[in-house]
Amino acid sequence: MTVWDRPEPPPHPVPLDRERIVAAAVALADEGGLEAVSVRKVAARLNAGPMRLYGYIATKQELFDLMVDEVQAEILPAERPADWREALRVLAHRTRQAALRHEWLADLLGARPGLGPNGLAVTEATLAALDGLTDVDTVLRAVETVGAYVTGAIRREIAHLRAERDTGLSERDWQRASGPHVTRMLATGRFPALARAVHDGTDVDAETSFATGLEWVLDAVAARLAPQP
Incomplete structure (x- = not known):
């Protein structure tokens, strides 16, 4: 029985659901990542005993499943575009935006499909965009x-954001700090393709990179x- 099928415990003097x-x-994950989430810490945030939470969730994985489903409500647009390409584009960009608001989501993307109401709705919207076309x-x-x-x-974008916070260096600062080493390595002539990319490539922001790759x-x-034919 999934967490969505299991009934909640009866009412208690201290409200909880x-x-x-x-x-x-x-809220805890937004503040400190998934490592900040535990049954004990959630209970403390709610001024409740940890054992009370086990009447609502059986494992931390169930809690993660519920958290992902909650955020997936932010992904669904108010109206689904009629064009399949625009529908998938909107869902992709809204997923990225949700992950930027809740960086921990990147750690849970790509796992088993969500079985909660919002997860099923996102899956339905994604499949419906192409349904009947092939x-x-x-x-x-x-x-x-x-x-x-x-x-x-x-995941790549979130990893870059975390690296900036962990090192205290922005992407531009990191490039400047690494510049002398990269210059010496490229001067060996062992990395001609990389040299062309470094010297001739156009640097774009994360949103442009995401949008371009998505279109391809x-x-x-x-x-x-x-x-x-």
């Missing part, structure tokens, strides 16, 4: 491909959807 528990857990197996592979890109790109992935999906 899954909604309050999840809100407290999300066979179901092609739809599944396309959705997996877009999802893999979105998850990977978000959607181009690949469009090519699969196009009638084959």
Whole structure:
């Protein structure tokens, strides 16, 4: 039985329910990451005994599942675009925006599909964008491909943000500090492709990089959807 199927305990003099528990857990994770979330810490935030929480959640993994489902409500747009490409684009960008608001989400993306109401709604919206345009197996592979890109790109961006905080160096500061070493290594002539990328490549911000890569992935999906000669 999943956490969504299991009934909550009867009322108690000190009000408590899954909604309050999840809100407290999300707040803790927003402040200190997933490592800041435990049944004991959530209980303390709610001024409740830890054992009371086990009437609502059986494991910390269930708590994480509930937290992810809560945030997935932020991903669904008010209206689904009729165009499949725009629908997937909107979902991808809204997923990135949710992860930037809740960085811990990046650590939980790409796991088993969410079975909560919001997770199922996100999955339904994603599949519905392509439903009827091609066979179901092609739809599944396309959705997996877009999802893999979105998850990977978000994790990379969040990792960069964490590195900036951990080191106290912005990306630009890190590049300046690493510049002498990189210059010496490129001068050996052993890395010609990397040298061209460093000297001739255009530096873009994270949002532009994400959007560009997403469009290339959607181009690949469009090519699969196009009638084959």
